[in-house]
Amino acid sequence: MAGNKTLAIIKPGAVERNLIGPILAKINEAGFVIKALKYTKLKKEQACEFYAVHEGKPFFEDLTDFMSSSPIVAAILEKENAVNNFRKLIGATDPLEAEEGTIRRLFAESKTHNAIHGSDSDENAIHECDFFFSRVERF
Numbered sequence: 001m002a003g004n005k006t007l008a009i010i011k012p013g014a015v016e017r018n019l020i021g022p023i024l025a026k027i028n029e030a031g032f033v034i035k036a037l038k039y040t041k042l043k044k045e046q047a048c049e050f051y052a053v054h055e056g057k058p059f060f061e062d063l064t065d066f067m068s069s070s071p072i073v074a075a076i077l078e079k080e081n082a083v084n085n086f087r088k089l090i091g092a093t094d095p096l097e098a099e100e101g102t103i104r105r106l107f108a109e110s111k112t113h114n115a116i117h118g119s120d121s122d123e124n125a126i127h128e129c130d131f132f133f134s135r136v137e138r139f
């Protein structure tokens, strides 16, 4: 059975452009419940750890520089089939390919500066929620 939680990150760029409110509103309108929420900033090494699966890819340096460049908002979101439903809500990685009405279509600037992250599997969702939130921050 699909899990009911996913990890979202409002990325640098979207936070700088004052899009925390509009993006959280879209998330709520789509029926996700915010179970944990954090405003923080990644160090470069933490961004590299978070995106370790992409190490060696041509965009890795740019991606991890960007993700550690300014504050982000991390959130644990709950809904049935959370991972897949949230990936539908955020849209394709490249905003030019993202469907009308998706968060990336509405708010992303480019493929790297694409406003938001969503976990890509239940297994990664658990791992990513643990990366950002301690046990006492989740109830």
Ligand SMILES: Nc1ncnc2c1ncn2[C@@H]1O[C@H](COP(=O)(O)OP(=O)(O)OP(=O)(O)O)[C@@H](O)[C@H]1O
Binding pocket: 059, 063, 092, 093, 111, 112, 113, 114, 116, 117, 118, 119, 120
């Ligand atoms: N070809 C690329 N050029 C530039 N940046 C890229 C490219 N592919 C991926 N990225 C960046 O790396 C992130 C992680 O890539 P991934 O393939 O996991 O995409 P995603 O699952 O759509 O995004 P995320 O994991 O952030 O939700 C993307 O969100 C994007 O910011």
